[in-house]
Amino acid sequence: MVENHSQSYVYSPVARVLHWLIAGLILAQFIIGWTMPDVHRDTLPTGEIAWHLSVGAAIVAAMVLRIIWRVTHAPEPAKLSPTLMFASKATHLLLYGLLLAVPLAGWANASARGWMVNLFGMLPFPALAAKGSSVGMALGDIHSVLAWVLFAVIALHIAAAFFHRFVLRDSVLRRML
Ligand code: HEM
């Protein structure tokens, strides 16, 4: 297959830094989430759980910046067939939705448990749910389930990046490097 060099667009440095920063934070967050102790009614937010809340707060802050940047700086669309364009737009939209829904559900659950969420002890975040709120407690289960959905969509996204690089041999991966 002939390599296609016609697409020379790359995302702006800000978009690339935010993409890889958030990717790193999400990877750390999955490792912490799946290795931290089980959370029960009387669990205190210390150790790995405190890290999960702080890394989560950093993800929320970085996602706010990223969405503002994305809305004000639309990237040049990749040159793709209509089917691939639809699949890519749908996957990216789903990623953005989950990158907001998963942290917000976790944050509401932390608030319902009476846990304070703050950015590494510096910037306090307001409570998203009242202490003991049943909706906030239910959002804990939704958080755990949606984290798996996010994991699956990220796996698909990474597989697509490699499919572009090694099967289609186009320059889509280079747009984000
Ligand atoms: C995209 C970002 C996040 C990911 C991928 C993530 C992932 C996870 C995972 C895998 C678990 C363990 C679930 C289980 O074993 O059942 C978990 C639990 C939890 N996370 Fe997150 N999390 C994220 C963001 C947040 C944020 C921002 C907060 C709060 C500020 C948070 C608060 C919690 C809480 C309170 C639990 C315990 C829930 C329970 O067991 O009821 N998470 N998270």
Ligand code: HEM
């Ligand atoms: C936690 C992991 C990741 C998340 C949450 C994530 C999320 C996203 C999102 C939301 C976009 C859409 C950007 C936009 O147009 O606004 C995007 C684009 C992109 N990502 Fe990721 N990503 C992750 C990891 C990766 C990895 C590991 C690779 C490469 C192996 C990668 C390659 C790309 C590429 C090439 C694009 C640009 C696609 C295009 O030009 O349309 N991503 N990513």
